[in-house]
Amino acid sequence: MNQRILAVSAYLFRSFLFSLAGLLYILLALAYYMVLFDPRQLTPDPDYYILVLGLLGLALSFLVTLSIAARANNASHFPLIVRLPSRIEYLTAVFFSSTLYASIIQFVIALIALVANGPSLDFREYLLIPPLWISGNVLFAVLSLHATDLVTAGWSRVYVFATIGLLLYLQSGLDVLSDWLSNLFNQFGNTLLATGLDALATLAFDMANLFSEGSSSALGSALSLVFWPFKAIVEAAINGHFTPLQALAPAFLMTYAALLFVLAAKFFSKKDLFLSE
Amino acid sequence: MLEILNITKRFHTLVAVDNLTLDVPQGEVLGVLGPNGAGKTTLFKLIAGFLKPDRGLIRSSAGAWPTIGYKPERLLYPNHLRVHEYLNMVAAISNLPRGRIKKAVSESLERVDLTYAADKRIKECSKGMRQRLGLAQAIIGDPQLFLLDEPSNGLDPEGQAEICRQIDNLHQEGKTIVLASHQLQEVTQVCTHLVIMNQGSIHYENQMKAALAERPHTRILVNRDLSTLQSLLMHLHHDIELSDREIVLNYDAIALRPNVLRILLSNGYDIIRIEQSRVTLAEIYAAAVQ
Numbered sequence: 001m002n003q004r005i006l007a008v009s010a011y012l013f014r015s016f017l018f019s020l021a022g023l024l025y026i027l028l029a030l031a032y033y034m035v036l037f038d039p040r041q042l043t044p045d046p047d048y049y050i051l052v053l054g055l056l057g058l059a060l061s062f063l064v065t066l067s068i069a070a071r072a073n074n075a076s077h078f079p080l081i082v083r084l085p086s087r088i089e090y091l092t093a094v095f096f097s098s099t100l101y102a103s104i105i106q107f108v109i110a111l112i113a114l115v116a117n118g119p120s121l122d123f124r125e126y127l128l129i130p131p132l133w134i135s136g137n138v139l140f141a142v143l144s145l146h147a148t149d150l151v152t153a154g155w156s157r158v159y160v161f162a163t164i165g166l167l168l169y170l171q172s173g174l175d176v177l178s179d180w181l182s183n184l185f186n187q188f189g190n191t192l193l194a195t196g197l198d199a200l201a202t203l204a205f206d207m208a209n210l211f212s213e214g215s216s217s218a219l220g221s222a223l224s225l226v227f228w229p230f231k232a233i234v235e236a237a238i239n240g241h242f243t244p245l246q247a248l249a250p251a252f253l254m255t256y257a258a259l260l261f262v263l264a265a266k267f268f269s270k271k272d273l274f275l276s277e
Numbered sequence: 278m279l280e281i282l283n284i285t286k287r288f289h290t291l292v293a294v295d296n297l298t299l300d301v302p303q304g305e306v307l308g309v310l311g312p313n314g315a316g317k318t319t320l321f322k323l324i325a326g327f328l329k330p331d332r333g334l335i336r337s338s339a340g341a342w343p344t345i346g347y348k349p350e351r352l353l354y355p356n357h358l359r360v361h362e363y364l365n366m367v368a369a370i371s372n373l374p375r376g377r378i379k380k381a382v383s384e385s386l387e388r389v390d391l392t393y394a395a396d397k398r399i400k401e402c403s404k405g406m407r408q409r410l411g412l413a414q415a416i417i418g419d420p421q422l423f424l425l426d427e428p429s430n431g432l433d434p435e436g437q438a439e440i441c442r443q444i445d446n447l448h449q450e451g452k453t454i455v456l457a458s459h460q461l462q463e464v465t466q467v468c469t470h471l472v473i474m475n476q477g478s479i480h481y482e483n484q485m486k487a488a489l490a491e492r493p494h495t496r497i498l499v500n501r502d503l504s505t506l507q508s509l510l511m512h513l514h515h516d517i518e519l520s521d522r523e524i525v526l527n528y529d530a531i532a533l534r535p536n537v538l539r540i541l542l543s544n545g546y547d548i549i550r551i552e553q554s555r556v557t558l559a560e561i562y563a564a565a566v567q
Contacts, residue, residue, distance in 0.1 A: 007369035015355065076353035079414050082325045082345050083370050273327040277353060 004084060008093035012068055013101055021067045022101070025060060029105045032056055039117040046119045050237045053110045054133050060102035061137040065144035068098045073150040075275040087273075088265045094150065095261065099141045106133065124241045132233055135250035139257040145264045153271035160263070171223045178220075182211040229253050278303040278453045279324065279422060284333030286319055286477075293319040295477035296333070301470070303421075306444065306454040308468030308485070310461070310558075312566055316477040317457040318350055321424050324455065337422060346415030350426040350457070352407040356400035360391065363399060364414060371418030385413040389443060405436045412443055423447060423454045429463055441467050461558045465489070471558075473565040481565035492556040495526040495534055500547040509540065 016022040036052050037044060044052075072094045081090055110129075114121075145151045146160045170177065189204035213220070229252035236246045279301040286294040294316045301307050309317050322328045324335060325347050337344060354363060361382055368378040386392045389409040394402060402410065408428065415423055429440040437460060444467045447454055458464050464471070464485075471488050473481035483491075499522050503510070510517055516530035517537075524541075526534055534551075541548065 003375075004370040004372075007366055011355075011366050015357065018357070074353070075349070075351060076355055078325070078327065078349050078353075079347050079411075080367065080370060081327070082347040083367065083418070270329065272329055273322075277351060 005089050005093050005096065008080065008084075008090060009097040009100070012072060012093060012097040015071060016064075016068050016097070016101060019071075025064055025067075025101075026105060029056060029060065029109050033109045033113055037113040037117065041117075043117055044113075044119055046121050046125050046240055047238045049110075049113065049119050049121070050125070050129060050132065051234065053106060053113065054136055054237070056109060057102060057106040057133050057137045058140045060105055061099060061140040062144040064102045065095070065098035065141045066148060068101070069094050069145060069148035069150040073148065073275050075277045077275060078273075081273070087269045091145070091151070091265055091268050095141055095145060098144075099137055102141065103134070103137050106137070122240070128236060128241060131247075131250035132237065135253035135257070136233070139253045139260075142257045142260045142264065146260065146267075149276070151264045151268050153267040156267050160260075167223065167226060170219075171227050174220050174223065178211045178213070182208045184208075185211065229256075278305075278338055279455070280334075280336040281320075281324070282334045282336070284323060284330040284335060286316075286323060286328060287331050292477050294323065294330075297474075297478055299472065299479065299482075301453060301455060303453055304448070304451045305470045306448050306456060306468045307470045307472060308464035309455065309457045309472050309474060310459075310464060310562055311457075311474035315474040315566075317474055318426060319477075320474070321347075321349075321426050321455070321457060325424055344420055344422055346418070346420040346423045348411040348415045348423075348425045348428055350430065352404065352411060354399045354407065354410065357398065359396055359398050360386070360402065360410060361395040363410070364417060367414045368417050373418060381417055385416045388416060388446070389413045390439070404431050405433070408432055408436065408440065412440065416447075421452060423452055423456075425454060425456045427458055428456065429458070429460055437463060461562065465558050471561075473562055475566045481561060488561055489555055489558065491561070492528065493531060494528070494554050495531050496550075496552040496554060497524045497526070497534075497537065497541070497548065498522060498550040498552075499524070499541060500549055503546075506540065506544060510537065513537065 037049075072090070077090075081087065084090055143164075146157055151157075185204045185208035189201045189208060192198075192201035192204055229249035232246040232249035233253075236242045236249065242249075279299075281297060281299040281301075283296050283298055284294055285292065285296050297316075297320065299307075309320065311317050319328065323330055324337075325345060358366075364382040364385060365378060368381045371381075373381050383392070383395075386395055389412050391406060391409050391413055394406055397406075399407070399410070408430070412425075412428065415425070425444070428444065429437040432440065441463055444454060444456065448467065448469070456464070456468060468485050471481070471483055471485050472479055481488075502521055503519055503524065507519055510519060510524065513536065514526075514530040514533055516527040517533070518525040518527065524537060526537065538548065
């Protein structure tokens with residue numbers, strides 16, 4: 001399996017490297033460096049260096065995966081796919097080549113930024129970088145797979161990104177939503193009370209009370225837990241080290257990535273392959 | 278070797294393959310004929326696993342991986358690669374040990390007579406070379422089952438003959454081949470089994486030899502008009518057909534050939550030509566897709 005995945009990955013990587021799109025991402029990354037790490041300006045702080053280059057990695061992982069998956073979604077690859085015992089090997093190769101390509105560009109830009117006018121990082125800060133960047137890159141590459149024609153099956157990409165959008169919206173606007181739902185159930189309870197349905201009215205008031213708890217409710221706690229790894233990573237970067245609890249954050253991100261990859265693999269292995277010509 | 282049981286594939290309201298059942302034994306060369314849109318390519322994509330059947334089952338007992346060598350209808354390749362680079366990659370994903378890859382690539386190039394183009398970029402290859410490259414990549418890894426979709430499409434007669442030779446070689450090695458083609462001569466020449474599809478289902482299926490032995494007939498051409506003998510000859514057998522100067526004895530009526538000849542000679546006719554014929558594949562095809 002390793003030989004097959006490596007062969008397809010190497011082919012996709014090389015094809016992309018020598019393509020116009022591949023070159024474009026290198027130029028974009030250089031432009032990003034020139035704007036945000038201008039050597040003529042003040043030396044950046046370590047947290048700025050870690051987070052801004054981390055963001056570059058996330059963006060590159062997402063965009064490069066979109067591009068490589070688009071190239072992989074070509075009918076010239078039918079004779080290759082038929083030779084793989086499982087389609088998932090092909091998907092793994094797309095993911096692997098994309099993540100590697102984005103990470104290499106990120107690493108090179110990080111090296112240039114460090115040598116040209118970089119902050120002096122201590123040992124703990126150096127240790128912080130690999131798990132933080134790699135977990136983010138992996139997660140965004142897998143997320144990007146769901147946006148591609150290669151993986152999407154039916155409305156799958158709408159479902160995946162709508163769910164993520166909903167979670168983000170709930171997380172940011174939970175208090176507003178809770179107030180609205182609380183008022184709604186209160187009004188509903190009053191209506192039920194007026195019609196003499198006391199038992200149902202009590203249930204509606206209980207629901208109103210539950211929602212009035214807002215971000216401190218069980219839903220709020222669950223959402224906070226979902227988005228905690230991102231918060232923890234930013235805090236760790238600012239502090240320059242992981243606390244024992246924050247050290248789990250990259251592992252959480254890798255778990256999200258694994259779950260999303262399993263979902264992508266499920267879509268890809270069950271769908272009809274209509275590769276573009 | 279390959280067993281297809283009641284498969285159906287729909288694309289929205291279009292039924293591309295309709296409750297199709299087919300058994301391809303080991304070592305057979307199955308020719309799949311049919312007009313455009315008959316469902317041949319869909320059938321191939323179902324066998325190759327690119328499409329999932331809505332209903333039914335496809336079973337293959339092709340053994341060790343890689344099980345299938347696939348040459349698609351369209352000659353699409355990663356054009357920026359050189360011929361040997363492409364084949365190296367195909368070999369690398371075909372479970373060949375690293376040490377065997379180079380040898381397998383050179384063998385496959387040799388088999389399709391493409392060694393001279395190993396260093397050429399694929400985009401520089403002619404159509405004939407691309408067809409042979411399609412066959413070369415299918416051969417690598419020694420799969421037991423070959424799916425060849427229009428393998429000689431667009432080739433000159435010499436190129437077609439070369440592809441036929443290659444398919445025949447694979448057949449001699451005991452490989453199972455499923456071949457879709459519009460080239461009736463090619464199918465007649467290389468296939469041992471014949472299937473004619475139309476509108477997603479099988480309209481005709483037979484062993485090639487048996488198919489071509491069907492509906493034998495004898496044609497007798499004489500020197501002048503046969504109208505004076507029409508009623509006499511037509512009463513001999515219902516499988517006798519008459520045109521101006523030609524008599525066709527179909528099926529059982531062939532046994533009456535001595536009688537017919539005697540009648541013709543005794544009535545002063547000269548026999549210009551007697552021709553023993555079988556049905557052609559074109560006739561079988563036309564009858565099946567009507």
